[in-house]
Amino acid sequence: DVKVTQSSRYLVKRTGEKVFLECVQDMDHENMFWYRQDPGLGLRLIYFSYDVKMKEKGDIPEGYSVSREKKERFSLILESASTNQTSMYLCASSYRNPSYEQYFGPGTRLTVT
Amino acid sequence: AQTVTQSQPEMSVQEAETVTLSCTYDTSENNYYLFWYKQPPSRQMILVIRQEAYKQQNATENRFSVNFQKAAKSFSLKISDSQLGDTAMYFCAFMKLDNNDMRFGAGTRLTVKP
Numbered sequence: 001d002v003k004v005t006q007s008s009r010y011l012v013k014r015t016g017e018k019v020f021l022e023c024v025q026d027m028d029h030e031n032m033f034w035y036r037q038d039p040g041l042g043l044r045l046i047y048f049s050y051d052v053k054m055k056e057k058g059d060i061p062e063g064y065s066v067s068r069e070k071k072e073r074f075s076l077i078l079e080s081a082s083t084n085q086t087s088m089y090l091c092a093s094s095y096r097n098p099s100y101e102q103y104f105g106p107g108t109r110l111t112v113t
Numbered sequence: 114a115q116t117v118t119q120s121q122p123e124m125s126v127q128e129a130e131t132v133t134l135s136c137t138y139d140t141s142e143n144n145y146y147l148f149w150y151k152q153p154p155s156r157q158m159i160l161v162i163r164q165e166a167y168k169q170q171n172a173t174e175n176r177f178s179v180n181f182q183k184a185a186k187s188f189s190l191k192i193s194d195s196q197l198g199d200t201a202m203y204f205c206a207f208m209k210l211d212n213n214d215m216r217f218g219a220g221t222r223l224t225v226k227p
Contacts, residue, residue, distance in 0.1 A: 031213050033215075042219040042220050045214065045215070048213060048214075092158075096213075102160075104150075104157050
């Protein structure tokens with residue numbers, strides 16, 4: 001079974017803190033994604049990576065950065081957390097061919113106070 | 114840009130009954146993929162069913178089937194013999210053929226009542 005894991009299920013941070021969200025997949029997938037999920041808005045793509053050290057901006061990259069130093073690991077970084085970044089963050093991975101499904105992690109619910 | 118619309122924020126159905134969730138999308142592409150994902154409460158999102166736009170035959174996976182109307186840009190999900198475990202958020206998603214940019218609808222919260 002494909003496994004996508006995220007470092008935390010729940011996280012509480014203060015405004016201005018630097019926040020790291022980690023995602024690891026065990027299926028040798030080329031692609032990895034970070035989404036933000038908000039009620040009434042569905043999932044919105046923050047960044048995705050199609051290879052090690054490669055990244056592409058999604059719809060809402062402002063205030064976020066990413067890092068992919070190893071194929072299995074994709075990190076989302078909030079350089080200076082703000083209250084409007086309180087949300088559910090979902091990581092996903094897939095094979096390079098777009099027809100393949102994306103496999104999702106359990107999500108990290110981040111609260112910024 | 115592609116957009117995906119799910120017009121039903123919430124729905125409910127009695128156990129063993131049939132329910133249909135609606136999804137429409139907007140695109141100028143001719144070839145693409147469509148997906149329905151399920152997110153159970155506090156559990157991971159999983160793929161329910163996938164449809165390739167170039168295939169005329171509607172996809173089916175056990176109790177789940179789709180009604181794909183390409184000209185109308187409509188992609189509804191039918192769940193037959195609903196079970197309590199079908200209670201979840203359901204997301205419709207669109208993906209172009211040449212990239213991995215998946216667009217999601219806002220979701221429909223389905224509750225199956227005993």
